[in-house]
Amino acid sequence: MNLAAITFLYPAMLAAVLVLPIVWLIIRSAPHSPKQIVFPAARLLRGLRTNRRDMQRAPLWQTILRCLILIMLILAAARPVLNRNEFSQNDGAVLIIAENSWSSAANWPDYRAGLHEIINQARLDLRSIYLAQTAPEPAGATITRLPDIIGPVSAHQADRFIDRLHPRPWAPDYPQLSNLIADQQHMANSIGSILWLTDDLDYPGKAELANDLDALAPITILSPKRNSRIAIQSLVRNRTGLGITLTHDRGKLARDIILLARNDQGSVLLRHNVTLAATSDHTDTEILLPGDITNSIQSVGVEGMETAATVFQTGARWQQRKVGVIVSSGDSPVLLSDRYFFLDRAISPYADITYAPLGRLLEDKMDILVAAGPISGLGSQYAALERWVQDGGMLVRFAGDATTEIERDFLPVTLRLGNRDFGGSMSWEKPKHLLNFPDSSPFYGIQIPEEITINRQLLAEPDPDIVAKTWARLTDGTPLITSAPRNTGRVVLFHVTPWADWSNLPMSGLFVEIWQRLLPLASPSDRPEAELQTSLPPQSVLDGFGRAHQPDATILPLRAPLPVPNPRHPPGIYGENGQAVALNLGPFLDNLDSHIRWPGTTALRKITDYDQIDLAALCLLAALMLLVLDGAALIFVHHVSIRRSRRHNALTTILMAVMVGGTSAIMILAAMTGTASAVEIQAAALQPRLAYLKTDVAAIDRLSKSGLAGLTEILRRRSAADLAPADAIDPESDDLSFYPLIYWPLVDGQQPFSAYAQAQINRYLDSGGMILIDSRDQEAEPARLRRLLAGLEIPILDRAPGDHILFRSFYLLDHPYGRFASPLWLDARPDQRLDGVASVLFGGNDWASAWMLDEGRNSENRTDDISPRQREMAWRFGVNLVMYALTGSYKGDQVHLPAILERLAR
Template sequence: MSLSAITFLYPAMLAGLMVLPIVWLLIRSAPRAPKQITFPAARLLRGLKSQRRDVQRAPIWQTILRCLILTLLIVAAARPVMNRNEFVQNNGAILIIVDNGWSSASEWSQYRSALDQIINKARFDLQSVYIARTAPEAAGATTWKLPDIVGPLSPRGAQDLIGRLQPRPWAADYFALSDLISNQQEMNTTIGSVLWLSDQMANPGKSELAEELLQIAPITVIEPTINDRMAVRSLIRSRTGLIATLSHNRSDTARTINLLARGERGSVLLRHNAEIAADTEQTELTVLLPSDIANAIQTVGVEGRESAATVFQTGARWQQRRVGVIVSSGDSPAVLSDRYFFLDRALSPYAEVIYQPLGKLLEQKVDILVATGPISGLGSQHKNLERWVNDGGMLVRFAGDSSTEIGNEFLPVTLRLGNRDFGGSMSWEKPKRLLDFPETSPFFGITIPPEITITRQLLAEPDPDILSKTWARLTDGTPLITSSAQNAGRLVLFHVTPWADWSNLPMSGLFVELWQRILPLASPSNPNSGELQTSLPPQSVLDGFGQAHQPDAMILPLRAPLATPTPRHPPGIYGENGQAVALNLGPFLGSLANDVTWPSGIDKRKITDHNQIDLAALCLIGALLLLLVDGLTLLAVHHVSLRRNRQSNAVTSTLIALAMLGTSTITVMLSSTTDGNAATLQEAALSPRLAYFETGVAPVDRLSQAGMAGLTEILRRRSAADLSSVDGVNPETDELSFYPLIYWPLVDGQKPFSERARDRLNKYLENGGMILIDSRDREVEPARLRRLLAGLEIPILDRAPGDHIVFRSFYLLDHAYGRFSAPIWLDARPDQRLDGVASVLFGGNDWASAWMLPEGREEMRAEDISPRQREMAFRFGVNLVMYALTGSYKGDQVHLPAILERLGR
């Protein structure tokens, strides 16, 4: 330990060391022992005992020991601090700006360390804190905005808020933060310094915001020690594997990374070692893979860099389909290469193309069949083809040449006889162009080149549902591409040929884009449902660290074309089966090579691992130990019995009192320098409150906290139960016995509890605790609960009868109302030792969403809850808490008629 790392908060107290020489002289100023002189008459006094003792000078070791004790007490009063972080001067409140956009995730542990150091210093200096975040959050029904600046906060309150901060999987909005700060005039007059936790990446509005903040207070930018930005920009499927493009910052030296490809449930399928060359900002990596392994890839990421930008999800479009082109058995390779040239060029980069007769293609179980005219061999394979389509296959058909008809079977629409010719010798019409694709089409969002023209087409008979079957149409409204569902399968018809005689569509890049949209609709793992989704609901989304989790009510369905990730559409998988689309962050990011140019006058510092430590407690402990050593040594030297001598008893009592005083002083000092758990436990014991289990999934935890806080407020308004603020608890580490009711939302993929956590939960239930378990998805079968909670002593559950006490403990209800209206299950045989009160209740009504107050956290509110449903959910919540607090006393009312009858006798 270096002495330069120690700072004194109250250096003036060290002036007390000047009294040490005086103390030394006082201890050593006792008179010397008298000299003995032989006197003959002294023999008469032999045998006499004197009751007076001459004062002797204290030993030198004792003098040094006592001076050292005094020195430690003086130094403790001066409050020595090791590794003092001089981020700011103590001249006002602190504004902490936390960059919590996607770029902060990979170094978030350093950000948290820096935030802890800042709050620790604010605690020492008694400074208030304002906290601003740069990443927007969901707000309202469909929009988002930057969170309000929170403050002024005490250091303890700021620590609680910082503990809930998480990086977001989208970009920061510095322009919105500039507007927020400019509107906080009262804050601008009170802050004395600005601490900005940010990386070195240039972003729009970042330097401009720094210039504005310099007009308010000095700025200190605290940066991570490592400047290593990286994102997976694109992932392309090739015939031999995959091609990944990485965007990164420039570096003077080469870097080595591991590219990880994961399959279903996160299993690692590939670890590819690659080198990023020096002084480059983009790297293309080619990985050779077999087709079956490439098909199984769900995500590709960079090992060791946890960020939503370094995770690229594949979606349904990634899997390579097997496309069978129906040909006649006598077609030669030369004919195939000539007739199917444009079709093969459009399909082969993204699918495995097979040219064979219909019977052999059906035997090979291809995903898509393509017929470029009349279906060859249909007569003998009619039933097999019909069965294949009904079971989920996709048949794509094209118009034949001018001399043949394609028939009237296996078509999505009814065709007219002949075909329509534009621009011919017998036609006054010019070649037609394409209209923009409708929203009901899977091609919606694709840009149509103006040079695409149609000279001939097959005409469809006007049906009542022709518009719903049309995927593409010409400027005159006639269909060009039609489709319809046939049971689980689908029929698609191009009203032109696949070669360039009727149109130049097959020669264009648009033809390739159309096939890129068609191929995913034939999902090999999940048969097509037959109906297209125009609005793709979220299936799983990524957090800031690139970890997938279930979406919450704040995330909206996605529509084509893909938009930049936002709080309403975070990166993730949207849609189902063959329409599952992967929304990734990397493709929407700009260059990562540019570093921000900070204005002059800004102080820049790196994040360190050295936290500020208060040494006053150590000094007090040292003084106490030396004091005990001094007392014990004094007793040993003078051979005094601790049980018989009153003076020794007094000394012993004094030592014990000093020890207790020192211990209490140390405890106070430690509690003032740390935020320890004892104070929290004491508050929980003295102030009843509700709690919820922390799942580790940030949206679910925020929803649980808001719901339980809303229920607490409703109880305060409508009953005499004045409960304190809600706590989030972890059964692995927290004491549960102080909470009468704990809300437990279930999430998929939860890790099994450790033996310690199971013991805590079992003890909590055994001693009268109550847990409300919420599956949040209307799924209320107790068998599912058994699977998720293996190892816990969960009692046998049964469906709650309509006359159960929980339905009349405060309000008279008939159902466990929540966001949904599923039944509730509870102990079938509750323990009579616990007054017959159920310890476990289980349902799937998403109570937390329904218990949120309408005026709070608007961005988290579910839109599908009516005011009537929310009111009934509030009433059930009040009943539930009353049942947990008061037990089954309301059950006595069922005996009220019998009691009145007996009183009447």
């Protein structure tokens, strides 16, 4: 131990050491207690001489022992502290500004450690605390604002707040924080120091806030030891794979990172090493990949840096579609290259384009078919084309040349005969321009260049639904691009040709942007009609660490153009099927190498790994132990004289028992840090057992207890899992970390959990725990679960496939059998850090009723609607569930696959 790291909060108390010599003399000069002699008979006094009792000094060991006790008490009064962190020496309250925007996630353990160090110092100094955050949060129906400044609070209350603090996946709002602090005049008059946990990244309003705070009180900046900022700014496809652009801060030396590409199940498809140059804040890299693997990529991240900025999601627009251009069998390659030059340039970077007759394209199962003018070969392939469109295909048509008329089949609107000509020698009208795309169009939000002109167009009949079918129109209101659904497919018509004779649209960048929006719409849809959604609801969003979870009610649908990520639109996936759009944080981050200039009086410090330790309690404990030792020694020394009296002996025994027992009780109470029973915690830790969440509904709790008791007994009879009796737990007060599986029955009118209980459950799931949520009423829709469990970090759920490991972990099953037969929902993307094991399972099969044994089914819990066969299958599913919770993905080993297939074949 480095004694230089010990600091005394009250050093004046050490002056009491000066009285030690006086105490030494007093103890040494004190006589022993008189020797007790039973008065003998008078005859025994004959011949005895008178003895004078002399003063005797106390033994040396006793003197040293009692001086040590006094020294320990003096040291405790001086309040020694190990690793004292002198963040501030001014009187008054402490204002803590906790950075919790996107940039804090990479160093969040350091920030948490720094916050606890500050709170420990405030606890030792008996100072009150104010807490402020930098990231805004949703407020009301549509607005966002910074959370109110908390305080003044004690150190204990501040600790509870820190445990609930998490980084947010959006930018900080320093101007609003400055206004919020300015409005707290009572706080400004009471604070004596400001401690700001942040890095040196410059953000709008950050320097101004620092200057304002510098005039208020001394500022100390606590920054993490590792100050590395990285964001994935763009991810694009090319003909050979993909290209990635990273933005980052400049370092003193080049550094290497690893990019991880994952699929929709969270499995790693690719690991790619990238070297970040020290002389630049941008790094571009190319990765060679086959098209099918590139199509499977759902996200790209940076290994070891879990932030929303280092995760780039792809969305539906990422997947490359197969586009077939319908041509005649006799068309030459030269003719095709000249005729479809602009079309090929617009589509080929983003899709796999093929030129072939209609029959061959239908056989190759294209996603999109493109036809210019009349559809070649339609007569023999009419039924096949109709079936292809009805099953989800997209047919895109263009006008032909001026001498041909396109057939009236496979059109979204009714066309008039002939063409409409602008600016010709026989026309008085000038070429037309485009209006802004309507909000019902998939092209909404694209900027239209002024130089786009239309000289000729196919004119549509003014049908009653022509407005709903129009995606783009000219300045006179006539349609330019129309579309109509056909079952799950769609037909789209460009009222101009794909070459530059009717307009300059195919030559422009607008034509490329239109195709970028058009290609993703070719994804199959499970809706009755392929209607478009211009308001895209959130499907999954990212937290500050870049982990996907289901959105809550505070997140609003997304509309084009894409906004900067904010509390109402965090990074994530919005929309469904082909319209799914990925909103990423990285494209909105730039200049990560900018450094803020702090005021000259600002103190800059790094967050250390050494926490403050109050040694006063250890000194008191040492003094108590020495005092007990001193008493025991006195009792031992005088035991011979005292034992002659039974009464004295009994009294001594009682006093020793009281002293030892009281000392033990004091030591045990001092060692306890919570209200949980040590015996119960030890039992739960030494022997595995199941648990169920108490609902405060007596009948449901008895049902859960009986069901888990039956499942525990079945496990003991049929497997090597010898579990202890199940426990009833409450996340408000109990530790959940000892239970491999928790059964959670939902009840009507369930009260929401407190913030502490939510943090307990979220921590349990994040550390590898598993919860089976049972609605008990066959209603097993994840949307209902989101409503009931708002505030919990429930992952994205999907229906469990029939070949999931859960269904073959012990028995070979194909369904989550219970009292009912509804499906089971579980993690769609299990955390690979937890070996890919699902943490949340949700269903409505009333498993507790089906798991009870005959001796556990009383009149109240009786469920006579379960057949013996159904109960047997429910027991088997319960055994599989517990084995899955205990062994994880063990049965996913391909070694067992041949045996499983052989048994299934029988």
